[in-house]
Amino acid sequence: MRLRAAWHANDYEVGKSELVRLVRYLKGINPSASRSLEEGMEETLTVQRLELPDSLRGSLRSTNSIERCFSITRDLCKNVRRWRRGDMVERWVGTMLIEAQKKFRRIRGHRAMSQLLLSLGRSVDAKKGSA
Numbered sequence: 001m002r003l004r005a006a007w008h009a010n011d012y013e014v015g016k017s018e019l020v021r022l023v024r025y026l027k028g029i030n031p032s033a034s035r036s037l038e039e040g041m042e043e044t045l046t047v048q049r050l051e052l053p054d055s056l057r058g059s060l061r062s063t064n065s066i067e068r069c070f071s072i073t074r075d076l077c078k079n080v081r082r083w084r085r086g087d088m089v090e091r092w093v094g095t096m097l098i099e100a101q102k103k104f105r106r107i108r109g110h111r112a113m114s115q116l117l118l119s120l121g122r123s124v125d126a127k128k129g130s131a
Helices: 002-008 012-029 031-039 054-061 064-077 086-101 110-130
Strands: none
Touching: 002 012, 012 031, 054 110, 064 086
């Protein structure tokens, strides 16, 4: 519940404070989980930091689209009997990804993609300025 509260926070700072509280809580119960969460804290809060609309944030918060791509590719791979050289594997996988693309649906919030691109551009520019 605490992790979900952090993920659903609309503000980056609120989400981060929730995760910091969860890290402190986990230290006594499971130090390994605490360290793991602490390591990935910034990545976990990426959608909050980019200040995306809720419609797009929900789609990007989940790994469902990536898992769907892998699932379709795996289903297509089971028909290949002879994998030879590495370049052949790359061609097969590339072809399978193109086939998988045909089965993709639009993600919820796809109309806010331009806002995502702007946010990513600002984030990259900020990193260049601080480097």
